[in-house]
Amino acid sequence: MPKPRSKPPSKEKTQIAFGAAVRARREALEMTQERLAELAELHTNYVSSVERGERNIGLHNVARLAYALDLPVSELASCLDPRAH
Amino acid sequence: MPKPRSKPPSKEKTQIAFGAAVRARREALEMTQERLAELAELHTNYVSSVERGERNIGLHNVARLAYALDLPVSELASCLDPRAH
Incomplete structure (x- = not known):
């Protein structure tokens, strides 16, 4: 019997986990949301909504x-990744 | 002078690279698009458009x-990842 596949995180958990990862890395680089948005060629509001x-x-x-x-x-x-959430 | 950040792949290259990666893994598992769609709870047409x-x-x-x-x-x-495309 093949081991059952683990389930992917819910949409909400996916969004929250990814937002937290972006924020953690940005803060580790002591980078503002404005600077990250500028480097990524995205809007600052978009970056903050991703982080939230x-x-x-x-x-x-x-x-x-x-x-x-x-x-x-x-x-x-x-x-x-499976173990991460 | 900090090393210049490499540029992300274009939207098109991102989509093509990801589609190829999904197809390669699916075929390695000898899985049909229908089976992958079923496991991922997505439509088969969606999976095939992702792969394309x-x-x-x-x-x-x-x-x-x-x-x-x-x-x-x-x-x-x-x-x-940078070296991949």
Whole structure:
């Protein structure tokens, strides 16, 4: 019997976990939301709504934020890995 | 002078790279698109459009596909890491 696949996090948990990961990295870099938005070529309001876990962010914007945060996309996405949530 | 940040892949490249990664893993598992769609609780047409690189997929659906493909989200997203594209 193949081991049952674990379930993906809910949409809400996905958004909250990703927002927290973005904020943690941004703060670790002592970067303002404005600066991150500028580097990622996104609006500041958008970045803050992502950090608050209010956005089901598209993959392209995930990549833009990861590059702006100087992180591999995989590392930023690891907040959604099975053991992480 | 801090090393210049590399640029994220374009939206199109992001979609194509991710679609190729999903297809490669699905085929490695000898899984049909129908079966993957069923496991990820998505429509088959949606899965095939993702694989064709036609979708700027939301992060929650990225997580659903990763779990259905029995892969950590970070590993599926690694197709977007700097050296990968």
